[in-house]
Amino acid sequence: MSHSIAIIGASGYTGAELIRLLATHPSFEIKALAANSKAGQSLGAVFPHLRHLDLPDLVTWEEIDFDAIDLCFCALPHKTSQEVISKLPKTVKIVDLSADFRLRDPEDYRKWYGNAHGATEMQEEAVYGLTEFYREAIAEARLVAGTGCNAATGQYILRPLIERDLIDLDEIILDLQCGVSGAGRSLKENLLHAELSEGTNAYAVGGTHRHLGEFDQEFSALAGRPVEIQFTPHLGPFNRGILATAYVRGEAEAVLEALQQAYAEEPFVVVLPMGETPSTHHVRGSNFVHIGVVADRRPGRVIVVAALDNLCKGSSGQALQNANLMLGVDETAGLMLAPCFP
Structure with missing residues (x-):
């Protein structure tokens, strides 16, 4: 059975990633692509790497x-998204x-x-889209809210540890x-290339990053x-990828x-051997998450590191995984692409 799919916000990075993943999906067909700022243009004009697709x-x-x-799929900025979704x-x-x-x-x-x-009525209806932890509710939902990419990465590390009361909850550094x-x-x-390349910087320091709202909630x-x-x-x-390092007492x-x-039966989460x-x-270009655990030199302290692709597992891949559940198809459909290396 084929399902008809639309993407609103198709001219952004997450829109392009959705199209890349959906292009080989066995039962989803893209029927409409919306990008108000680029309306009237072909997909190939906006994303030349996708010009081979007949869309x-x-x-x-x-x-x-x-x-x-x-x-x-709605891949619009916050505030704009609720205004559009409330009219669908x-x-x-x-x-x-x-x-x-x-x-x-x-x-x-x-x-x-x-x-x-x-759109507070729809806010009450929405299911949080961290697939591995909300799978049953997602399968029954009409509206699923994809997580923040940073928020997803941190939760893959910390949720099982908090749930099992294995770490000091007042001493978590991410x-x-x-x-x-x-x-x-x-x-x-x-x-800009000249401003970003050959360097790195901290931002939203001291507790101002918006994804902290998700961490606090969950x-x-x-x-x-x-x-x-x-x-x-x-x-x-x-260009793409997240590496998160958590420092915990345990x-x-x-x-x-x-x-x-926690992840023994999960198709996309790989826990590495101790010390790796x-x-x-x-994980680049894939829907996989890799997690490693290392004992700190000080007893009772642990370092946990996770890597995922922010555009795929952190956003568009997660969105497709949830859509698969919502439409009753294999959860892994369209998502088993191997990572791109180097």
Whole structure:
């Protein structure tokens, strides 16, 4: 059975990644591509690397006949996304890649994103899209909110450890490096080649990064009490990938065993042998997550490192994994591409 798919926001990095993955999907067919700023152009004109695909030209989202669409991916900026999604027919399933429906409390959204939420009824309906931990709810959902890429990486490390009460909840430090594509495709001075290459920098230091809202929400719910981690992201001079390093108080063997048990049946999460650490090179262009555990030289302290591709497993690949569940097809369909190396 073939399912008809639309993408709103098809001219951004996550839109292009969705198209790349959907191009070889066995049962999804792209019927409409919307990018209001580039409406009327061919996909090949916007993304020459996809010019070999026979796909419809870009249109405005208002031009799409949603009666003919089974599922829509929405890859728009926050605030814009909720405005568009609230106008879509109730018959269409939606996977949102923005931040608009990740936080369950409207006040949390106001706190982290600076404005009131304009679709609170849909906010209540949305299911958080971290597939491995919300699989059953995602399968039944009409609206799924994709996670932040940084938030996903940190949660793959920390959720099993918090859930099993294996680490000191008041002593969690997460240090993360993200490739420049995580900042989106729009022009920004600090992302110019001369400003970014041959260097790196920390940003949103001291607890201002918006993905902390997701960490607070998810970790506190798991622990049954408030959990606030220290988190510092860094912008790296590479195109795609996230490498996250967590420093926790606990026992290394117990941490490794918990991660192995949590992900033993997961097709996309690989836990490495004790002492090995992952590289972004090893997951580039794929939907895989690699996690490594190392005992610190000081007893009772553990270092856990995770790598994923921010555009794939951190965003578009996760979105497709969720869409597969929502439409009742094999969860891994279209996603078993091997990483691209070197």
